Amino acid sequence: MVFSRDTEVGLVTAAALVNTLGAEEDRLSSLADLDAFVARWEFTGDRRHDDAELQAVRALRPVLRELWTVGAPDAVAAGVNALLAEARALPQLVRHDGWDWHLHATPPDAPLATRMAVEAAMALADVVRGGELGRLRVCAGEDCADLVVDLSRNRSRRYCDSGCGNRANVAAYRARRAAS
Template identity: 90%
Template sequence: MVFSRDTEIGLVTAAALVNTLGAEEDRLSTLADLDAFVTHWEFTGALRRDDAELQGVRALRPVLRGLWAARDPDVVAAGVNALLTDARALPQLVRHDGWDWHWHATPHDAPLATRMAVEAAMALADVVRGGELDRLRVCAGEDCADLVVDLSRNRSRRYCDSGCGNRANVAAYRARKAAS
């Protein structure tokens, strides 16, 4: 899985929307066209079904095309951030301090605990959205309650980074030696 399903659908739908503005004809020129598009792509939520709504959707197409065609991540990020800001969304795509692109949903001057809580919540939201909650565990080491995030390909990580795995392996080795 390269993207989550909703991301894939969002990309396919954005492309389809931009593609309604064909080289030969505009396939989103009437309210009936808009209704057909909304129905086909299963958009939910309130619909005004008026000319202002149609013109707003049509105006979005060149913006999306520009973002789609841009090869510079700074340009795309700025465009994404502008769309989010215009919509009054809180998440922001940022890159700073040697970190590549990631989400921020709090102002940079928010209290550290708040920023940490929000970043953890956003990461957990992705785990939930990805259906990967089974990757969040408690260490299998005896007398250890540390949390483990299993990022292994085969989902086999059972121990924390505090040496519990080594201790379990040594104990198993000694038990085998004692039994022979």
């Protein structure tokens, strides 16, 4: 394990959130989409279930993409610090819903987008502190801009979970077959 469980979940969740804004479609275009995302990634705390909440979460995606792809530790740290300061984050150890001790840095009644931003920022802080920015990538698949978290032991993950790796392998196989 490279990071703590809550850091890994925070990174994977942040990538999944950003990846809802695909090149051809927005998979976070309705309250129902947001409800499904929140349920899938087990976000806790209060919800407003209104368009303002949806728009705030959608607005977070380009911010997180920029932090993910900037590549410079100083720039990521500045962005993380800005997110944490804006949310007035105050880390606290908590246990709930089958999770053992982990950190929350916002109260349960903070807006959903704020809680999402702070969880991503806390996870990114661990990446910066660990000198592991190289684990944050953009999918190497043709025509794919999804984010990838490389949690593999040998730092070899290049593709997202949308089948890009399989498509690349099939294309390479077909090219080898055609050449022989």
